[in-house]
Amino acid sequence: MPKFLQHLVLVGLSIAALLTVRGAESYTIAVIPKGTTHEFWKSIHAGAIKAQRELTGQGTKVEIIWKGPLREDDRDQQIQVVENFMARHVSAIVLAPLDSQALVNPVHNAILAKVPVVVMDSDLKSDEYVSFVATDNYKGGQLAGEQMGKLLGGKGNVILLRYAVGSASTEARENGFLDVLKGKYPNIKIISSDQHAGATRESAYQTSQNILNRFGREVNGVFCPCEPPTIAMTKALRDIGLAGGKVKMIGFDAGSQSVLDMKNGDVQALAVQNPMLMGYLGVTTAVKHLRGEKVEKRIDTGVALVTPENMNEPEIKDLLYPPFDKYLK
């Protein structure tokens, strides 16, 4: 009889334990991008949904609220979204801050209100967040530098067309690129590295034309640290007949135009971030933290080097053409 009672108590306890675990394992996570129309953010959204489906499959109920600022690139609007979710007491917030300073106070308040925050994509001048999930841009630049060294066989003249003044992510890429060339390939000469393309495709195109006008006869390789200058520089190279591999062109990010340019042989390599993994890891890291597991303060979502040779491999294909249909209706 006592034994039977013991069993009963044990069974009862384990059911209770199971119930409480099941009860606690339900999270609402607000994912806040910088905007919602750009393809990059769609990939992050898809990654967040992927995480949600996997976690739900494992018995953890996760609800994702995907919400960008009402006006894209409006810092005040993004602050409002963070505050409103803080008041809503979501389980956690995954945030891509529009500004490294303006979002510090709202994140501080959210943490005071016991809503943990995972930061993704861009850094925040704070150390209160759970984790920073983003591309290691310096590494991405190094990867591009290595490839440039290989393509040129260790010697030649290289142009670096910078993006914009004060853009931290692209500056890290530019530094990574230059450091590798200077350190490992002493016979490669950087003939221009002080020009900025500017934020629009038009300004990038004009700058590219001006640089090529000056250095077009001696240049062997070009690196551009993000999408607008990559597309513009490739176009400028094509204009003067230096595309198609005569000048080795390495770009960053996989916009659909750049991928097309690579198919046509005008781009030799693209360093590509993994926004889908960023969205995925943003959500899973938040859930891990909520479960009380320890998480890394800095999570690198990696950069892949895409070349004409590997661009048809399935893994790379997922990077170039994110499977939106599978995750976003």
Add this chain to the structure above:
Amino acid sequence: MTNPTVSRRLFNILGPFFGLVLVIGLFSLSPTVRPYFLTGANFKIILTQTVIVAIGTLGMTMIIVSGGIDLSVGSVVALTSVVGAISLVKGFSPLVAIFFTLAVGAGIGLINGLVIGGLRMMPFIVTLGMMGVARGTAKWLSGSQTVDSPKTPIIDNLMALSEPTRLFPFPRGVWIVVGLAIVMALVMRETVFGRYIFAIGANEAAARLSGIRVQLQKVLIYTVGGLFFGLAGLMQLSRLTLGDPTAAIGLELDIIAAVVIGGASLSGGTGSILGSMIGALIMAVLRNGSNQMGWPTYMQEIIIGVVIIFAVALDKLRR
């Protein structure tokens, strides 16, 4: 004779109030959102988020009642926030930086007023031009980049949320709005300046014929309005802790919408500070609520648009 006017006035005031209650009721219907939405902490957030628009509506109500419009508000807010941040970076004391911020706002208002009053030009066109001038100047002064302002408690605390889990204490900015709203309501109703504003808006020619110096009054109206927009810029600086030349794009439309929801007519002559404040609150509640409901952004835009049209339709009905 008095009865219909009393009931009409009552309706004018109660109309926007009714709208506010309706909107709050709408979001309270959802059982998942209600426990968070109807809390002191959340209303503190809503009030804080209303501050910038509310200060803007103080100036805009005056301008709209006088039969004018000011489209340059968003740009002026951005410019003054940049001016404030730059003054702080250059090492001026916070009070001097606040003075510069307000002075630039009032200065732009003065220019608007002088051109509108002096050259008798359409406010729509003049302030549309100023919208570009102020935005461009903000980008020029800041080198098209945000200007991080050094830590300045006096300014930072204006909009900083402390104790995010409780209703009180309010950020100082909320109290400033309450105080200024009372002052402006009195100015509009009890002072000669205020009555002139209504007279000009109702019938400019009649106002002129009865001896009001209409052009001078217009200069005054736009200058005081600009002062409020400069104050809104100061609040923007406090909230972002930086001066942002691209901030507040389209803010003037939110402000105009709040004034119109509050019962003012774009043809001038009617409107009230209380109504405009409630209008500003309605917009903030709508935004807060639809965030918390998880409604997509496009839904919010559509709903706010519908509310504006609805408010104006209501306005037509009660005339």
